[in-house]
Amino acid sequence: MAKGNDKKKSNEKQTTASVAQARKIAAKNSQKKKKGSTKEYWKGVKQEMGKVVWPTKKELGAFTVVVICTCAFFALAFWGIDSGFLAILKAVLGITLS
Missing domain, CATH: 1.20.5 (Single alpha-helices involved in coiled-coils or other helix-helix interfaces)
Known part of the structure; x- marks a missing residue:
C-alpha cells in the first residue's frame, strides 16, 4: 500500500x-x-482584408433595402406604441399636451 x-x-x-x-x-x-510592431499589425490587417468576401452590387442593393425596410417598420412600431400610451394616459389621467 x-x-x-x-x-x-x-x-x-x-x-x-x-x-x-x-x-x-x-x-x-x-x-x-x-511585442508585435506596427508594421506587423498592418500587414496582418491587409491579410485579413484579403480574406473578406465583399457583396456584389446586387446583394448590396438588396441588403440596403432590407435595412431601410426594417428601420421603417421599427420606427412605425415605436410611433404606434408611443401614440397608444399617450392615448391611454389622456383617457385615464385627463392629460392634455399643448
Missing part, C-alpha cells in the same frame, strides 16, 4: 511540475505576442 501512495505522490509532483512548465511557456508566448 505504501508503494501505491508513493506512486500517487510522484504523479502529483509530475503533474504539478508539468502545470508549472505549461504556465511558464504560456507566459513566454503571451509576451512574444505583445
